[in-house]
Amino acid sequence: MAELKLACNIVKQVEEICEKYNNDQGELINILHEAQHLQGYLPEEMQRLIASKLNIPVSKVYGVVTFYTFFTMTPKGRHPISVCMGTACYVRGSEKLLEEFKRRLGIDVGETTPDGKFSLDCLRCVGACGLAPVVMIGEKVYGRLQAADIKNILDELE
Amino acid sequence: MKKLSVEDLEAIRKAAESDLLLREKSNSLLSGESSGLSIGTDHMQLLVCGGTGCKASSSAAIVGNLHKAIEKHGISGKVDVITTGCFGFCEKGPIIKVIPDNTFYVQVKPDDAEEIIESHILKGQRIERLLYKEPETQKSISDSKHMNFYRKQKRVALRNCGFIDPENINEYIARNGYLPLSKCLFEKNPQDVIEEIKKSGLRGRGGGGFPTGMKWELTAKQKSDIKYVVCNADEGDPGAFMDRSIMEGDPHSIVEAMTICGYAVGANHGLVYIRAEYPLAIHRLQVAIRQAEEYGLLGNDILGSGFDFHISIRYGAGAFVCGEETALIHSMEGKRGEPTIKPPYPAEAGYMGKPTNVNNVETFANVPVILEKGAEWFSQIGTERSKGTKVFALAGKINNVGLIEVPMGTTLREVIYEIGGGIKNGKKFKAVQTGGPSGGCLTEKHLDTPIDFDNLLAAGSMMGSGGMIVMDEDDCMVSVARFYLDFTVEESCGKCTPCRIGNKRLLETLNKITEGKGTMEDLETLETLGKIIKDTALCGLGQTSPNPVLSTLENFRDEYIAHVKKKECPAKQCKALLTYAINPTKCIGCHMCAKHCPAEAIIGTTRKPHVIIAEKCIRCGMCVSRCKFDAIVIC
CATH class of the missing domain: 3.40.30.10 (Glutaredoxin)
Structure with missing residues (x-):
């Protein structure tokens, strides 16, 4: 897995979100909603982290993120x-x-x-x-x- | 909190009833004399619309200011301020209704709160300037019942919207809420419930129009340890907001209906799949679920009947295709929302591979009232094959934008000219689009068609979820078709070729035509390709996506031909085909247009007629909106 560039506290928060949903793959969309709320977007590192927590391929997380318009990989403006x-x-x-x-x-x-x-x-x-x-x-x-x-x-x- | 029994429920209903009596009484009032605390009324209520539309025009600030004014005048115990769901008359929002005299104030601003309390509530003097004026007569009307907008409406699914406080379960119970559920649990077996729904003739309000009772029966027949009930609240049709308003204004009706459905089909789990873009509806639904659980109207052993039912919420993430039931189920499982071939139907293998009954919000909203008043009562409303009412989101170039509910069989003319108040700015009616991106455009010749599932389909459109967009002579139908195709191309999930590539080709061809590069062969291509996509696409989205193109081609062929042969856009909308020029006899040389032209395409000296340099002009229309002398001509 690529080296994480996320801030430590963000890593911790994302992990907590995943654990709140019992690392359940079926909850991926709910998890992504909450994770996106942290910084306003879903950077690649965050998707890798979620994939490893839920024990699914990153491609699957990326597939979902790019499928739904609500999710974004670029930061929004102020x-x-x-x-x-x-x-x-x-x-x-x-x-x-x-x-x-x-x-x-x-x-x-x-x-x-x-x-x-x-x-x-x-x-x-x-x-x-x-x-x-x-x-x-x-x-x-x-x-x-x-x-x-x-x-x-x-x-x-x- | 103690779980309720049937007797407790009745006691709550009785206790809360008196609170609502004031509102119900004033609703049946014929000519409302105004009332006030100083002239003999001892209790008054202010109903303030708290739907998304009115909230956008600061209805929350109005509520805050009303509270302040009430406190200031020391009349706290005598006046209640109640935030309700949508009244429907969004064009005139925010709306306040004063009880008991039933005065209907429109376009209220936060600053008006003080005056409402001081003049109306205290002295009983109506505020003339906040009353609705009938556009034709300019006469003020104080009571909603006498407004053309409301006169032809019949509120069944919206029965509680704009009437009760959606965050107060007692008010819902006072309107006989949860009574149908209790009747089902104790007096009916599941098959009876299904029979009643079948007898009522209720058909799915999400668009397809499949008989609801039959759908329930299919799920009920399946043998499985686990079954699911799903409420499809993924209202994706742009310009439609019926389901949102029901969830915001009457969330308990959905909770109750899903529970009844669970009992009928043998499911103990319910899921609401709701758009993440609807924060208020989500909040109200969460509150309703929590309240119902506290009362023991949801959860284990409901009302002591031994029946368990739980509801949880799943969020959509912005994908139109997820309104299709197989796609919706995949999305709920945390996957990409791609549809799959039916059969197997969700009733056989749905969520997590288990039998699943999926119904739309408005369909569910009809269920409790059918069971309360009986299938016969319901089936008397509507037409032969489409029973009941339909909620429409009426929008576009129409005077009265809003949410309306009419009996099936009402004509488009009644909806557009009587309820809708006709076309904005006295323009000429051109078309009405129903069914959203899956529907088509209907024209003048369809105005007297009674609206029901089958008639709209026969006219080349469809009921869809209930979006109804009115267009006038300034709308270019080729552009409208392009707009919808643009939407479909963006929303196509990409799984099947006809939809992924076919729609893209349709869009490219439409772009060509709007840019004045189209040929007559292109029109044939649109037709043949459109029909092929309809026949071969995998799911409902693809099978209906060419409808906007095919229906405009049929009804407005001349307009397409004008674009192709004369390189003209008759409605003056297609930029590439327009030229802006200044009429020298009207131009006084005020320089306003030149000052605001973003492309610096306008030249001229002060007090002399100006000129637009065609090569520089980006056709943004800014000069038109700035010129006070109507000197800019578009040709």
């Missing part, structure tokens, strides 16, 4: 931006919002700005369709947005 691409938001113009974010931040979907401040993603429906088009930044929901509002929103975030 302000993770998610543009809703549900149908209701789409027909009310969310594609234009996405274009504007991409243009202003100079990054594509799934990327993080070099300063680590913003990351950009799409999501499928937060269920606030009455406020369409909707963008989530961190936990905050911004509703009824127009491309012209985006500059101010980005400027306000530290």
Whole structure:
């Protein structure tokens, strides 16, 4: 196994999560959810560690991580931006919002700005369709947005 | 805490009933005079919507401010603030309902809390500006029953949403909750329960429309030491939020229904597979499970009947295909959510290889009420082959976005024009998309079709889980088809070739057309390939994925042809086919457009008409939103 580059306390926490679920392979998705919560993403070393705890091949863990969109292997920005691409938001113009974010931040979907401040993603429906088009930044929901509002929103975030 | 007996349950119901009586009474009030503490009312309740939509517009802050104002005026014992589930009228959220006069306040802001307490609660004076105004007449309506949005609705699955506090089990019990369960356990044998569900004609609300009773029977017949009941709460259709609202507004109905199902099919374990993107629904469900366990309505020896049933929660991780039952089961086992060929059906070999009954949230929400009021009552609602009601998430270019529940057989016209209040900004209706990425677009000619499983299928769409997206003349149907295909390609699990490669080719062809590079042969390719994918894909996702393309090709062929032959997008949406220009007679040279143009594609001197340099223009539309003189033309 490759040498671990994770911080000691993270290693310990991941091990504890696995043990909480009795190192049960069937709980892999629940374990990954909790493990991702620690640092906001699932680096390769963390996947290796989980695989060895559950006694399954790393390929299986990697297979699951890459299958589900909720799991990510790249760190998110301090302000993770998610543009809703549900149908209701789409027909009310969310594609234009996405274009504007991409243009202003100079990054594509799934990327993080070099300063680590913003990351950009799409999501499928937060269920606030009455406020369409909707963008989530961190936990905050911004509703009824127009491309012209985006500059101010980005400027306000530290 | 002591486990309840049947008598204890009845005692709780009686005690809690009086709390709800005020709400039930005011619901049947015909014309509500306003009421207030200073004019003879001694107890009032404020129901505040705590669904995800209203929470996004700070309904939690409203609750906080209401509490502060109540304290300030020293009326704490006389007014209750109750956070409920979704009222459905999301367009106008956050919503507050005042009991007992049934006043329905819309678009309330945290700052309005003080005035609500001071004017309405204390003095009995309604706040005019917070009342709903009927768009056509501009008349204020204080009572939801008289609003067009609610008039044609019939709430069965949503019976408790927006009415009870979802985190208070006593309120659920007061609405006869857990009574059907107790009746089943003590007065019916499992076969009777299944017969009752079969007789009701309930069909799966997740999309397929398979008869629920028959599904239960299949699992019940299997001989196995362990069986499972699974609630499919992986609501992946983008733009649909029925299941989420039920779990947020009435989680106990799901807990009760799963337990009844367990009793009927002979299972002692229940699993809810829920999207991780629904934190509030997860929380409310966890609370409900804990409360039911404390009361002995879940766990070992339920109500002293000797029947054991346990429920645990499994989280999805963002994969649309996991709504398909075999994929969902693999995902619950900690694997990639890839579907497998049926048979074997989950009823034969499902979770961990054991017989498993999978039903959707809304299907379960109907179960307790069917057993309470009887199969006959339920089967009177709806059409010949589709009984009961259906919940729809009505969204898109429509005035009243929200969650609605109507009897099966209601027409699309009633839903869109009466309940939905017509098309936004007076535009022209173009299409309504039902069934999400698996469904199709219906047009003007389908408006009078009664909605049920079979009619929608015959019209080239499907019921699906209940997303209903309305589109107007500004929506390009080729782009809409491309949007759905883009979704399917991203969500395809990649296991079978028709779906993995076929859909990718469909998407590439659609891209070509929207970029003005399409040929007439491409239209034929879309049709033939679409049909092949439908016939050969492994699971429900692949078999339905070409539907958005095929249905738009059939209903909006002219639009496809315009893209191909004239290189034009009639709805002016496809960027590659548009040119932006400035009308010199309208432009006053205010320079606003040039200032905000991100591509620096607009030139001109102040007070002289400006010009857009076509080569530089990125067609972002920023100039259109900035120009106050309608001087930008798109052609």
